[in-house]
Amino acid sequence: MNLIDPETSKHDDAARAGWMYYVGGMTQDQIATELGVSRQRAQRLVSRAMAEGLIHVRLEHKIGSCLAAEAALKRRFGLTEARVAPYLGAGVDPARATAAIAAELLESYLARPDPLVIGFGTGRSLAAMVAELAAAPYERHKVVSLIGNIAPDGSASFYDVILRLADKLHVPHYPMPVPVLSETAEERALFYALGPVKAVVDLARNADVVFCGVGQMGGDAPLYKDGFVTRDQLAEMQARGATGELVGCVFDAGGVYLDTPLTARLGGVRIEPARSGPVIGIAAGTSKVPAIRAAIAGRLINGLVTDEATAEALLAG
Amino acid sequence: MNLIDPETSKHDDAARAGWMYYVGGMTQDQIATELGVSRQRAQRLVSRAMAEGLIHVRLEHKIGSCLAAEAALKRRFGLTEARVAPYLGAGVDPARATAAIAAELLESYLARPDPLVIGFGTGRSLAAMVAELAAAPYERHKVVSLIGNIAPDGSASFYDVILRLADKLHVPHYPMPVPVLSETAEERALFYALGPVKAVVDLARNADVVFCGVGQMGGDAPLYKDGFVTRDQLAEMQARGATGELVGCVFDAGGVYLDTPLTARLGGVRIEPARSGPVIGIAAGTSKVPAIRAAIAGRLINGLVTDEATAEALLAG
DNA sequence: GCATTGGATGGGCAAATGCTCATACCCTTG
């Protein structure tokens, strides 16, 4: 008899209820009776199982129009990899759909027999993708972060893509132990001079595959929303032609990196043009269309995971 | 403009509706509006998506008591692999639960980097497992059938585990081109003398991993229900101590193979005792408890996928 | 010791869902 962690037992109940509901097809009433709880509690358990990601749902059939869009994207933009998530209703964030499809794509790389070093950016797309991943051991691969994991305010909660990933996949992981944004260029240089940092930077530079979010530079730019740049700085960048952003590095409509106030202080590894190996951009929502076009034009990315509407918009232009 | 296969387009609609419902969390009303169909049709599409296996649901959390049962099974019976599917409601066939868990286990073997030859039996358990598998390419492995795929009446519908598997996984596949049950021992010998048959038999004998169903020998014996033996033959086998069956080969309570009327005519590769490499038995339902015990006792299997109730019954004895 | 706060609980109700049935449609066959 060991002590039962109340948190674990809660998850257990939720998982069991979710399992009975989604796999067993039982009604919540039956589940309630079976587990000896009230109907309401069963309902709460089921919805918690879903909300906490204990239940994963996958679509096991490529919809014709998405297949067509994938083929068209590959041909039209010379991509090596393209995945299109089916449209997911009017009120639903397309990132939800895209995350599930991105997770599938990542799993297809993980399934490869040869050991890979996989580089990851940060951001909502990546975090959502990791949440959708199925946990399984893949000791042969390595995952490395392309971006510093020391947050300005010390909070690491948004930058733990690599940690969650490593936790799920049991892969050796290499977070980049530098500030996302150093105070000064000098501080940044100090970090980069450290041996362990160099090693991670090297690994990141030579990653076999890269997954990263594609940031737009409109008023809703992630860089601005997450507080990396002020409104004024954003406006200035926009005036200078800023169109998109990859792991914090801003580029213009041609996919050429701009020199911004951030550049010298940004901790991480920039994704160089025409990088060898797959560089998969994850980009949901039509507001990212210009950024996606630019990233492709500059040969910064050669793979794309997006939603149906965005794919159509890309192909329409 | 190419012709649209009506079957594909039906699946497309169902997949899309299922995706919107299960991934997008939309109501069927919203989906109906979005797709421009009636609510009833949306409902039918959603339920078809589920019924046809277009939507896969996985549980991403091991329930404590199942984990404990797995550990206990391994320890108690010296198994190298044990998976326990959570209990799935009173009225629900435990095979449903077990199939999903078995698919997960198979996927964990498929994820391994080194090329494997994986042998498969037949039967409902195996067919259900394959239905639950996620499609993905795994060219490095090979799958081979342990049992003949030529049915007595010519119908191959029940023996196409390997074909479906190969279809989903894009693996080279080797069905065993012999009758499940030859008319006479001589006919069987003729088949086995053929070069291509020999090659497949060799592959099957040397498979790195084996997945097979465990058949019980009670009144509900699969061998009898599927028409391989008559009621009288079954009774005779039972009288001689028949307790279980693996790919058609019947064994007693000690897991020692019996000589039955079938033995000399059965097409396939028998699973020998103390075979090297994992031999995973898939067995759902408490009626299989004696057969499972026997198979373990005779060292015919060294891995087990079962449901929670059966695991408990095994451990209780 | 008592008040407060935060979370869990179950009643109740409106919305969503699943199902049955009568009907319409289409494709085949005589």
Added chain:
DNA sequence: CAAGGGTATGAGCATTTGCCCATCCAATGC
């Protein structure tokens, strides 16, 4: 061309589900 069989459709209804809210319980602070 008509009949027939099988299938898809939408109306209507019983069941199931999601959610709000009043209430309760326990832990914490005063």
